[in-house]
Amino acid sequence: MSEHKLEQQWTPELLEFHEELQSKNMGPLWASVFSSSQPTPRAIPYLWKKQLILDMLEKAKNLLQVGTGSIDRRAVYLVNPGMKYLQPHGWGGATQTLYAAVQALNPGEIAPPHRHMTSALRFIMEGKGASGVVNGVKYNFEPGDYVITPEWCWHDHINEGDETVLWMDCLDIPFTSALTSSFFEMYPASQQPIDFPEDYGTKRYAGGMVRPISDRKPSPAPLGRYTWDLTKQAIDGQSQFEPDPYDGFAVEYINPSTGKDANGRIGARMQGLPVGFKGKAHRHTHSSVYVVHKGKGYTVINGERFDWEAGDFFVVPVWAVHEHVNTSETEEAFLFSTNDLPIMELFGFEREEAYSENEGYQVIEK
Amino acid sequence: MSEHKLEQQWTPELLEFHEELQSKNMGPLWASVFSSSQPTPRAIPYLWKKQLILDMLEKAKNLLQVGTGSIDRRAVYLVNPGMKYLQPHGWGGATQTLYAAVQALNPGEIAPPHRHMTSALRFIMEGKGASGVVNGVKYNFEPGDYVITPEWCWHDHINEGDETVLWMDCLDIPFTSALTSSFFEMYPASQQPIDFPEDYGTKRYAGGMVRPISDRKPSPAPLGRYTWDLTKQAIDGQSQFEPDPYDGFAVEYINPSTGKDANGRIGARMQGLPVGFKGKAHRHTHSSVYVVHKGKGYTVINGERFDWEAGDFFVVPVWAVHEHVNTSETEEAFLFSTNDLPIMELFGFEREEAYSENEGYQVIEK
Amino acid sequence: MSEHKLEQQWTPELLEFHEELQSKNMGPLWASVFSSSQPTPRAIPYLWKKQLILDMLEKAKNLLQVGTGSIDRRAVYLVNPGMKYLQPHGWGGATQTLYAAVQALNPGEIAPPHRHMTSALRFIMEGKGASGVVNGVKYNFEPGDYVITPEWCWHDHINEGDETVLWMDCLDIPFTSALTSSFFEMYPASQQPIDFPEDYGTKRYAGGMVRPISDRKPSPAPLGRYTWDLTKQAIDGQSQFEPDPYDGFAVEYINPSTGKDANGRIGARMQGLPVGFKGKAHRHTHSSVYVVHKGKGYTVINGERFDWEAGDFFVVPVWAVHEHVNTSETEEAFLFSTNDLPIMELFGFEREEAYSENEGYQVIEK
Amino acid sequence: MSEHKLEQQWTPELLEFHEELQSKNMGPLWASVFSSSQPTPRAIPYLWKKQLILDMLEKAKNLLQVGTGSIDRRAVYLVNPGMKYLQPHGWGGATQTLYAAVQALNPGEIAPPHRHMTSALRFIMEGKGASGVVNGVKYNFEPGDYVITPEWCWHDHINEGDETVLWMDCLDIPFTSALTSSFFEMYPASQQPIDFPEDYGTKRYAGGMVRPISDRKPSPAPLGRYTWDLTKQAIDGQSQFEPDPYDGFAVEYINPSTGKDANGRIGARMQGLPVGFKGKAHRHTHSSVYVVHKGKGYTVINGERFDWEAGDFFVVPVWAVHEHVNTSETEEAFLFSTNDLPIMELFGFEREEAYSENEGYQVIEK
Numbered sequence A, B, C, D: 001m002s003e004h005k006l007e008q009q010w011t012p013e014l015l016e017f018h019e020e021l022q023s024k025n026m027g028p029l030w031a032s033v034f035s036s037s038q039p040t041p042r043a044i045p046y047l048w049k050k051q052l053i054l055d056m057l058e059k060a061k062n063l064l065q066v067g068t069g070s071i072d073r074r075a076v077y078l079v080n081p082g083m084k085y086l087q088p089h090g091w092g093g094a095t096q097t098l099y100a101a102v103q104a105l106n107p108g109e110i111a112p113p114h115r116h117m118t119s120a121l122r123f124i125m126e127g128k129g130a131s132g133v134v135n136g137v138k139y140n141f142e143p144g145d146y147v148i149t150p151e152w153c154w155h156d157h158i159n160e161g162d163e164t165v166l167w168m169d170c171l172d173i174p175f176t177s178a179l180t181s182s183f184f185e186m187y188p189a190s191q192q193p194i195d196f197p198e199d200y201g202t203k204r205y206a207g208g209m210v211r212p213i214s215d216r217k218p219s220p221a222p223l224g225r226y227t228w229d230l231t232k233q234a235i236d237g238q239s240q241f242e243p244d245p246y247d248g249f250a251v252e253y254i255n256p257s258t259g260k261d262a263n264g265r266i267g268a269r270m271q272g273l274p275v276g277f278k279g280k281a282h283r284h285t286h287s288s289v290y291v292v293h294k295g296k297g298y299t300v301i302n303g304e305r306f307d308w309e310a311g312d313f314f315v316v317p318v319w320a321v322h323e324h325v326n327t328s329e330t331e332e333a334f335l336f337s338t339n340d341l342p343i344m345e346l347f348g349f350e351r352e353e354a355y356s357e358n359e360g361y362q363v364i365e366k
């Protein structure tokens, strides 16, 4: 609130008093900065190039085995430079609520089962032959698929193919780190039993906005894997009309038993930016982590231009002004992203604002 | 409660007293029958043959024009024999909550716009070239489509083709008749303006369990028309697994912004009965109206066998034991049905019970 | 919809066709009256005098015993003259959804336990010494108390005092009669065991808008009896301010674990009309049954004046214009009422409209 | 997850690789500690003595004026020693989600109006004559009252009496600091206009579990001030029965229009510990900040004994085992506390566990 305290003098006595308070595990509200008129994110806009991530994973492949008795998961995660002071490891924050990583699973490896109260999701980037087992259902991974692991579901990953498979992991680790109330449990065997037919949920939701009658009662993951084919078909359906001025042809994945986000606390979207798309700028309270699924272009965030192509990751922090542009003359671009909109909405924090200056487009400053 | 009043004598004095009460607009609780241990539906199991309905519509076609200044809708509705005493018109009841009719629209006719608090839906039976406009969106009708008109949405129908188009209408007229609190309004013109591209909702929901991001906020009809193609694809996806013992491969239509029934107070399902399907018997509190979309078979309801083929209608009343059988050796049967499950659930009335005698199959008594 | 079908001639052929349809258990939509622009209640405004009800109960006392082996309940219920054609017994309708009765329990009598899916509530009118047991908690009855028996709770009543105790019973029998899906069960003994201290819920909610921490999870009846003392105190608190123009100082009873109506499907209110109160007229979709707790005055309903005093009952049907007046020069009047607002709201049927003519007051026509 | 990675060697190459990752704003999941089997709070059990806080406020009174142009609020807040590394100011954390402070307002001072997305509440500790204005309603403060300021409500405080008034402030500043998405706004004048009668909400909720009919629609603060008298009366009602084994006679403040916590994201309770009360130990995911309203006793938290008397503050962190004891032989003790249970529940994080060793009581280690 300091911006409003105009006439108070920070006298030596007062400064001494502030130190006394601190020594007694107390603090002076009048000298604090808890209230700013607008959000003040710690996370900054940032982009990680695909090649950098691949290089790191290549090293990790050589240095580490995955499996029971070895490491659980071979994944490198993204640390937002603005959050590094949060010990340990910047709380794994790509944004203030979202952890994002790229995981590589080599042929023959098994990432053993566990479960946790942090919510997890995967977006498959490259490679075939891997799959994940979530609460007894095996879901095959293909590029472009979105696969969910809601809180406290058992999950393990297997690569039965002959190439390395890469995917994005997103969890709400920074959020659960802030709440310090999460649980984690290892499964008592090196793999879960598979209790259902392969891709059970996915096949039962093979078409239409309809639901097997047995799934009427809300459950966390009636449909575990959202295939790229169907998502693409949905975006193609939209693209007969005008794109959203900010986000192009964008869909969000839903839980068919609730109509809410597929993965509870973490929202996820796929957006298609058609050839020639030059999005307008806006900002909102929720933050996002993007991975480029296909195509190339750039995003301007708080006046800084970030060029991207397939496999790159970037973050749009809380309240950062941003606009997306497809620079290809021939190809639609597809951006997958995750967000903390469900958290913001549950607590009434969500606000959105169009950028009104300069006809709605930012001036690029770097 | 009379079943429990064993020792009370119905003396002449008492009977006289009962009459006195009646004359004073009162009644004796002890001599009433408000509480029975189990539901006592007035509606009875019943089947209407397609040909009968067609014959009636043929007459109606010759006798009546549809349009502004003429009649609003050319539809004949089904009156459950058990409900006829409810004046007027058995409250339009096929069951105690559901009205069902078949509507015929000739080439060139326009059924003018109106809206009402009763909820309405259509299932397209035969013919091409017709469409409905719901709150400014034109939805084309093709056989097998499910089209919704939630409460208080403006709607009109047009036949721009060259053949008569037939569809089932289902509304909750008996329910709103019981509540006596419904409103109805004519549109101040003979047609609504069309404010959106054709089949707007349907095209925006062309694939996957995903939703345009602009439809995140709950709304009554983000998707107005559920096409047969996608519904069929969904049922085909299920049919790789074991069918539900009672209902085969069954889906229910959902509102993607809520995960609830597409049409609010009226549930709707499509169920595929594979070749050789002989369903087990059960009963439940909700009632249903069926129209046979394809195939042939029979349904046993409370011990009575009702044979059906495409275009036939039949009803399963509250708490009636029923089982479905596909008698074709070559073709899957498809049953479309509507139900009052949303009403039963909202008030905690829904119960279900498997039929346990005779290994789960009823003895056919007629 | 007939009001809109101007040019269609009701020819002899057509009338014959209508009869043919009827004979085949079908009906002509174009000749039906399912849609009226405004609600058309069957129930009419009506008032039952206390003395009439007492006289009837007096006869019933002489003619009938209450108890196991005798009758279950000695209650005379109110039948709305407009609903008599509904067989049997006008569906027990005081309005289209609400049953209302007065029950008399003599010293020493026990009304044996049962439960039902119809929801029940009581308003204690006269006498001391009786109590009700609801799911193992004994609640003492005192005049002015509101006591609930939500659906499927076991309940029995006992009179351990030395005077006859009278109370209003209100259930949603007409509503469950329309749905035909209700269950009823007798308790396998002549009394329930009492598992909790007397007036357990009431004592645990002895003050403030606070809740025992163990009642955080929603439950149907954390508080079973709402005493007159506390309700009166609440109304007195309000009466330091301006009364509501239609209803005076009015409160509704709530379930502290949900903030919704205390009794689920049936709303209940107590309203204080101060000396000199002359309420304005309005109408709304929900219907109400009133019992006068104290005082005297009149209510104008659809232009007809109904004078009332303590113990009288009257009904305000769906969409009926009504206004309340206290005619005493010295005493506040108190009206207890029940309503179907929860049902209307759940389905989006509720509408309200101020009466705008004649400065907001009706002309009394009878 | 490190606890499970038994065989992986932390070789020099690997350690070097970890540093490389860090330099590139990335991290090695396999060497992180994001998943522990149980919650690992940063906040520690801690107690602040009333006298210490009073001493600090005394200094603050001499050094600072409150008012427009001076400081906004004279409050010293509690900083949990375990959270100090969070810059700035330990995010104002008494626990990981809750900020707690004591505010002093001298006669004649006005703490000017503002509003914020952080949720706020007050518990009045000492002194009379002060009041708070929340969205145009003036609420008088008396010791033992609980007063709410839900998010984004304008609020200011005034002392029109002749003594200093002290109260506890509790906000969810650490939580909103973690989310970095909060807004704050100063009111454009030095005081809000008062639009309603004094203590409007409180007087309208003067008794019973009933609600003015105009408050049926959910709103954030229908009742702004929960008086000590009514809360005491509620606890006295409970105390006719067995106390809760952990918490004695405990109530939580509710919003009458929702049945949820009075203050949305922050729960609040008052608990009475009768003479002789020796609570059993348990732990739960939610954290709490306590202020002793009356009496004396101690609380054992994770084996450490904290003795308290009126005016002392202490915190029970996430998952800390704790038990409360009243040591007075004559007086009931009253503990007011705030908690983050609403946040934990909304996300499914809440778990509770009874302490099972040593017959349910901890061994005091310090």
Ligand SMILES: [Fe+2]
Pocket (backbone or CB within 6 Å): A114, A115, A116, A120, A155
């Ligand atoms: Fe995991």
Ligand SMILES: [Fe+2]
Pocket (backbone or CB within 6 Å): A246, A282, A284, A322
């Ligand atoms: Fe955006």
Ligand SMILES: [Fe+2]
Pocket (backbone or CB within 6 Å): B114, B115, B116, B120, B155
């Ligand atoms: Fe219609």
Ligand SMILES: [Fe+2]
Pocket (backbone or CB within 6 Å): B246, B282, B284, B322
């Ligand atoms: Fe069925």
Ligand SMILES: [Fe+2]
Pocket (backbone or CB within 6 Å): C114, C115, C116, C120, C155
């Ligand atoms: Fe009963």
Ligand SMILES: [Fe+2]
Pocket (backbone or CB within 6 Å): C246, C282, C284, C322
């Ligand atoms: Fe009214």
Ligand SMILES: [Fe+2]
Pocket (backbone or CB within 6 Å): D114, D115, D116, D120, D155
């Ligand atoms: Fe504030």
Ligand SMILES: [Fe+2]
Pocket (backbone or CB within 6 Å): D246, D282, D284, D322
């Ligand atoms: Fe506790």
